Amino acid sequence: MNISRRFISPPEAESILSRMAGNRKRRKTYVDTLAADMREGRWVDTHEPIAMSVDGNLIDGQHRLAAVVLSGVGQWFWVAVYDTHQTAIGLPIDRGVQRNNADLLGLDLRVARIANAIYCYGVAGVATARPDQIGDVAVKCREQIEAVILAARTNKRVKGSAAARAAVAVNLLRFPDCGEDLLREFARWNAADRLLWNSVVMLNKQTDHAKLIRPEDLFFRVAKAFDPRSRDKLMMRLNPNEKALLQEQIRSDLNRLLFSEGMK
Numbered sequence: 001m002n003i004s005r006r007f008i009s010p011p012e013a014e015s016i017l018s019r020m021a022g023n024r025k026r027r028k029t030y031v032d033t034l035a036a037d038m039r040e041g042r043w044v045d046t047h048e049p050i051a052m053s054v055d056g057n058l059i060d061g062q063h064r065l066a067a068v069v070l071s072g073v074g075q076w077f078w079v080a081v082y083d084t085h086q087t088a089i090g091l092p093i094d095r096g097v098q099r100n101n102a103d104l105l106g107l108d109l110r111v112a113r114i115a116n117a118i119y120c121y122g123v124a125g126v127a128t129a130r131p132d133q134i135g136d137v138a139v140k141c142r143e144q145i146e147a148v149i150l151a152a153r154t155n156k157r158v159k160g161s162a163a164a165r166a167a168v169a170v171n172l173l174r175f176p177d178c179g180e181d182l183l184r185e186f187a188r189w190n191a192a193d194r195l196l197w198n199s200v201v202m203l204n205k206q207t208d209h210a211k212l213i214r215p216e217d218l219f220f221r222v223a224k225a226f227d228p229r230s231r232d233k234l235m236m237r238l239n240p241n242e243k244a245l246l247q248e249q250i251r252s253d254l255n256r257l258l259f260s261e262g263m264k
């Protein structure tokens with residue numbers, strides 16, 4: 001095997017990709033993420049090489065090369081070329097355990113998931129967050145995230161979800177003077193026992209009977225129910241217009257509280 005350091009331009013990356021056979025299906029979202037990192041100067045090459053067979057068949061690295069094409073920015077890579085004909089299927093690659101965001105950031109998995117939900121639903125309105133964005137929120141909301149984890153130790157599918165905990169953590173930030181009341185009612189909601197807020201009583205009925213709630217919708221329902229200004233309300237419906245307004249309010253509050261220099 002020969003290993004060398006090479007600069008691969010977008011046209012060359014496209015040419016290499018055209019000679020690929022017997023590889024796994026490409027994941028578009030992963031390519032989009034890598035391409036954004038390359039365009040914005042965040043891409044860091046590691047010891048993991050682009051691998052090719054002696055006849056030029058691409059074995060490993062299609063996502064990185066596709067990102068070079070999509071971003072239009074060439075990159076330096078280590079390139080390993082086998083001495084014989086090889087395929088991705090015939091080699092023991094891509095079978096390990098992938099590092100998740102918690103692994104990359106050195107965080108408790110629950111903290112990473114809650115911070116991700118805060119960023120995706122509350123801060124930016126996006127489907128996925130980069131590790132650095134998750135880490136930034138985890139640091140700035142550490143006290144609130146730890147508080148919601150300690151307030152209710154549960155593995156319930158809805159009540160123990162990252163989306164629900166993230167919504168309460170966000171409200172702890174938005175309404176710090178009501179923090180103790182918020183956490184006590186959150187603990188009671190998880191136990192479904194002696195609920196005091198009418199808004200949370202209605203939320204409890206909704207979540208108990210709902211077969212499936214999208215995480216983003218759950219985030220905003222919980223945020224509305226655990227708003228101390230709404231605690232006496234009996235009707236907790238959240239139509240699209242109300243959801244959009246609430247999202248705008250939360251995003252504005254978090255931008256002001258967490259990102260004084262502007263949202264990242």
